[in-house]
Amino acid sequence: MNQTLNSSETPQLTLNRMNALKAAYFVFSALATLTCVFGMVGNSLVIWLLSFRMQRTPFCVYVLNLAVAxxxxxxxxxSVISLEIVLPDKDKKVKALEVMRRVxxxxYVTGLSLLTAISTQRCxxxxxxxxxxxxxxxxxxxVVCALLWALSLLMNTLATFFCSRFGSRDEPWCLTVDIVLSILILGIFTPVMMLSSMILFVRVRRSAQQWRRRPSRLFVVILASVLVFLVCSLPLGIYWFILSWVNLQSQIETLYVSMSRLSSSLGSSANPIIYLLVGRQRSWSLREPLGTVLSRVLQEEEPELEGREMSSTGTDKV
Known part of the structure; x- marks a missing residue:
């Protein structure tokens, strides 16, 4: 009799689990879509201000390209989330959805490489x-931005060509391209970005303690952007380049995909908020033009000299 009860409860528990998973997927998808909308508004505003309202500096060029990415x-x-919700299961492999995934x-690769270039150059x-x-x-x-856009486009084109032509990620050519991309993302860009950010943090902290002054806003923006990427956007990259080769349960994989989409949407939407928070004055009000706030963040593009060079520079100006 107990076996009969257990066998009758198992389908009900499975159904409840599937319903909970489906509800969680829709909640995460809705939150990710809403985050994308706010992020698109913020990044569009940054692009407009940097393109038409501000003088170009080296780091303005980086920030402009990062906002575009x-x-x-x-x-x-x-678009991917909306198409997956609207389309039935049998139409999930339509070309529009595949194109959006590839773009x-x-x-994603371009944004990561640009953030790596920003932190490395500032370091x-x-x-x-x-x-x-x-x-x-x-x-x-x-030149660096143009090369990074070209590199990302080349790698994505190769991945699209080999994986779509041979039809499966298990084919040798598709597997080779994905391994190269994994090395590029997780073996080169991410470690270089983390190392340069750590060096930057140590030098800024030591300089702030030695000279008793606050670090420049540009330093704070770079470190905050890198931290947000590592916390929010990196899980999606880990899924693409590592977990996709691991056989996970479909329920766990679906939950992880929905959570990583939400976190990566937060990561790509956070930079305009970082610029706004770091660039404000202590007496900041909502009436202050956003262009002024953004220029205040990016105006300190010149390297900060340390030791006697800093003191001599200050003496010359006096």
Whole structure:
């Protein structure tokens, strides 16, 4: 009799679990879509201000390209979620959905590489201030951004070609391309970004303690953006490049995908909020123009000299 009860309860428990999973998926998807909408507004505002209302500096170029990549990622993320909810299961492999997934992947890689370039270049400006000020190429930021967009486009095109032509991720060519992308994302870009950010944090903290002054807003923006990416956006990259090769239960995989989509949407939407919070004055009010707040964050693009160089610079100005 107990066996009969247990066998009768098992389908009910499975049904309840499936309903709870479906409800969680829709809740996370709705929150991610709403986050994408707010993020698209914020990044569009940043793009407009940097394109038409502000003077271009090296880090303005980086921030502008990062905002474009984030905006593209959020548009594709919202489109993918909407198409998956609207389309029936048998139509989940329509070309529009596949294109949005590929473009979203392209924007994700570009945003990661741009954030790595921002933190690395700022780290070099702190470690080698004289070289950076006098010898660094004038259009370095423009060239780096163009190369990173081209690299991301090339890798995404190769992945699309080989995986779509051979039809399965288990094929050797598709597997090779994915391994190369995994090395590029998790083996090069992410470690370099973390290392440069750690060096930047240590130098800024030591300089702040030694000279008893607050770190520049640009330092705070870079460190905050990197931290938000590692916390919010990296889980989606881990799923794409590692967990997709692991055989997980469909329920666990669906829950992880929905959660990583929400967190990555938060990561791509957070940068305009970071600029707003860091750029405000102590007496900041809502009437202060956003362009003024953004320019206040990005105006300190010159490297900060340490030791005697800093003191001598201050003496010359006096």
């Amino acid at each position: 984030d905006l593209l990622f959020l548009i594709c993320m919202a 979203k992947y392209f924007a 070099l400006s702190v470690l080698f201030p004289i070289w950076y000020k006098c010898r660094s190429p004038r259009r370095l930021s423009i």
